[in-house]
Amino acid sequence: MSASLFSPDPPGTDRRRPVGSARPDPPEDRRPPRRRPGRRFLALMLTAAALVGGTAGAGVVALSRDRSSTTTVLSPASNTADTSSTSLNASAVYASVSTGVVEIAATGTSSSSTATGSGFVADANGHIVTAAHVVDGATSIKVTFSDGTTRTAKVTGKDDATDVAILKVDPSGLTLHPLKRGSSASLGVGDAVAAIGSPFGYEESVSTGIVSGLDRTIEAPNGFTVAHAVQTDAALNPGNSGGPIVDSSGRVIGIADQIATNGSSDQNSGVGFAVPIDLIGSELTNLEAGRAVTHPYLGVGTGESTGATGALVASVTAGGPAASAGLKEGDIITRVDGKRIDGRGDLVAAIAANSPGERIKLTILRDSDTQTLTAALGTQPAKQAG
Numbered sequence: 001m002s003a004s005l006f007s008p009d010p011p012g013t014d015r016r017r018p019v020g021s022a023r024p025d026p027p028e029d030r031r032p033p034r035r036r037p038g039r040r041f042l043a044l045m046l047t048a049a050a051l052v053g054g055t056a057g058a059g060v061v062a063l064s065r066d067r068s069s070t071t072t073v074l075s076p077a078s079n080t081a082d083t084s085s086t087s088l089n090a091s092a093v094y095a096s097v098s099t100g101v102v103e104i105a106a107t108g109t110s111s112s113s114t115a116t117g118s119g120f121v122a123d124a125n126g127h128i129v130t131a132a133h134v135v136d137g138a139t140s141i142k143v144t145f146s147d148g149t150t151r152t153a154k155v156t157g158k159d160d161a162t163d164v165a166i167l168k169v170d171p172s173g174l175t176l177h178p179l180k181r182g183s184s185a186s187l188g189v190g191d192a193v194a195a196i197g198s199p200f201g202y203e204e205s206v207s208t209g210i211v212s213g214l215d216r217t218i219e220a221p222n223g224f225t226v227a228h229a230v231q232t233d234a235a236l237n238p239g240n241s242g243g244p245i246v247d248s249s250g251r252v253i254g255i256a257d258q259i260a261t262n263g264s265s266d267q268n269s270g271v272g273f274a275v276p277i278d279l280i281g282s283e284l285t286n287l288e289a290g291r292a293v294t295h296p297y298l299g300v301g302t303g304e305s306t307g308a309t310g311a312l313v314a315s316v317t318a319g320g321p322a323a324s325a326g327l328k329e330g331d332i333i334t335r336v337d338g339k340r341i342d343g344r345g346d347l348v349a350a351i352a353a354n355s356p357g358e359r360i361k362l363t364i365l366r367d368s369d370t371q372t373l374t375a376a377l378g379t380q381p382a383k384q385a386g
Contacts, residue, residue: 088192088248094206096250099146100177101196101243103203104130104153104167108139118197118243119143119167120252121178126151126171127288130242131257131275132158133221135165143169146177146204157287160222161295161380163257164280165242166287179244182251184230184276187211195234195256195272197243209234217345218258218273223384224295227349229273230254236272245274253277279352296354297380298322302344308365310334311347325362325375334370335363351377 100121107114115138119130128143135141141153151169158165191211199205213231220226232245236259245254254274261269283293299320303312310332316323327333333341336350337360354360356379364371 093194093250098204100179103144103198105142106135106138117241120244126169128167132163132165134242159293162280180251182247182253184253184278192248197240199237199239207235225348227352228276233270235268237268295380296356296377305332308332311344321375321378325373332365
């Protein structure tokens, strides 16, 4: 069961919830003062949505000042953090990263007049990376930079399958601080990380923690599954969505996306999730240029096997690649191209490592017999059926 974006879950629901929020529009002439939000503001900020088995949420806010005609591009500050992956100098990370983090205000998103979230500067041309769910359905988007300058932004590309979007602002007159990208593949459990964004509207906030887990699976806005998600105990709250998760050297290794809750609260539980930067890194150029990105598709619903090790085929989409290959409900997929599959997360990751049109060999267990099937992967539909 899933809830619509920004709507609360039924009591007792246990699921991962988007790190998103909604709040009234700020005045247009100047940046609102920093102040403690009142009870009504916090209640509005807490509204969020969940998707089955994982989630993606939203958040955003902005205003304008600079009208000069030149663009300045600055590298991250030189006082970078510890190079040790197990320790992190929070003040140094903040100094080198915070100027490249932005607030985003998206008006007209579903079920909300204004959604609030975060993002980060990608390059000198005014491209901003954020989460797709922050701007889904938006009719107007504003980006506020760390110096208070605001720009109207447009979406140049968006991928609901990995929950990433690229925004574009006019860079003239801005002093831009693009963030450096790291590698999520090099992360280890226990590595130090930091999240910078605007939780509950407190702009440019930093929280620190560690990588709590790797290769998690979370659900994307289109209903399919995102592979290789990074789990962290760094505090993520409504408003963090789309902001950077950085390593001890201040390099972006993920995009803040979701939090796990017990159904009774829309705030940090110590179990947060980020879309890994390696997963979306190859997409960014295409999204900046407005080109569509595609993902491989097998066409099965999966579950965890209670008997043999592998991914249980819980359903097979009629007419899909799996059906054409001969997969049946109840089969247990134990290997993909010879690589061992221990559960549904492994299967998601194995399929995601391929491209539409590629052929893969599936080793399956059916009625205690081992078989090998060949499937030609299709292209993932825009939205999960049902």
